Amino acid sequence: MENSFYSVSDNIAVETKKLLNEQKLTWPQLAEGYSLLDSVKVKTFEFDGFTIKVQFNNGRLTSSSAKVDPASIKERKCFLCPQNLPDEQKGIYYKNDFVILSNPFPIFKEHFTIPKLQHTPQRIVGSINSLLSLAKDLGLYYTVFYNGPKCGASAPDHLHFQAGNKDFMPIDNEYENLKSEHGNNLISSENIEIFSVNDGLRKFISLESKDEFKLTKKLLKVFDIISIVNPSDIETMMNILVNYSDENGWRVIVFPREKHRPSHYFAEGDNNILLSPASVDVGGVCITPLEKDFNKIDKEILRQIFAEVMMNNEKFISICAKIMNEL
C-alpha cells in the first residue's frame, strides 16, 4: 500500500488539490462521495454577529454515529493505518511522518484526512509542531483542524488531522468580527496575541503569531491550563482550527469542550437529533446526517446543543484568568 504514496517538495497545497482531482477519476467510491455533496441541503441561522449553517449530509452517517468507546475501537481494523486503506487510495507523504489522504466522506468540497504513518494515539501534546507546519504548508487553500480523542475524532487510537477549504466554515471569515464584538485581549506582546471570545453560543481561546517557537510554547501552556480546569482521563476535550497566511502568520482557535455529544443525541423518539459536534460544527457548519433532524433543527435547538457541549461559563472565566496571570 505504501507504494501508492508519493513525496512532493514545493507547493504541498497545490499537490494536495491535485491529489483529490486525480482520486475523483480513479476511485469510484470517492467520486460518488463528492457527487453527493452537490445535493446536500443547507440552512443558515443568523446569531449575534455570526452565522451557523446546518448541512444535511447523509454521507456522514457512519462518522457521526461512530462508536468510539475503547471496546468498539479494539474490535475494528484501524481505517487510518496504511495497510488497511482501500486499494484505490493514494496519498502524499508529509515529512516522512504523516500522509495526506482524500476523505471519501466529505463535508468540504475538498476534504482531507492526514494520519500519522504509525498507529499512535490521538494526542495534541507532542503533535503541535506537525499541526502548525501542516497549517502553513496547506494554508494557501485549506484550514487544518484537530478533534480531540474524546471530542469528535472517529479514530481516537490513531493520530490524525483534517483539512478542508478555507472560508467554508463561517468562522474563517467571521473571526475578526467575533473578536471585536465578543472578544477580550488576554495577552498582547510583540510576537503573540491571545484572545478569548464568548459569542453567546461558543467560547474559544485564539492565539495569533508569526513566531512558531513562541506559539508552540504558549499553546502548550494554554492546553495545560485547560487540562487543569477541565481534566479528563485521556486528554481534555478540545477542537482546534488552524489557519495560516504569510501576512499574518498562524491563527489557532481552541474550543474547550464540556461534552462530546449533547443530550439530544441520546434522546428517545421525537427528541432525538443525530448531531455529534466536532471542529467543523463549532466552526459554524453543523452536520446532520439524517433529513428529519435537518428539518427539525432551529435556533433554539442549536442554542441548547451548544450550551451543553461548549465549556461552561465558570470554567471558561477561570481559564481566561489563568492565561492572563500565568502566561
Ligand SMILES: [Zn+2]
Ligand atoms: Zn491505525
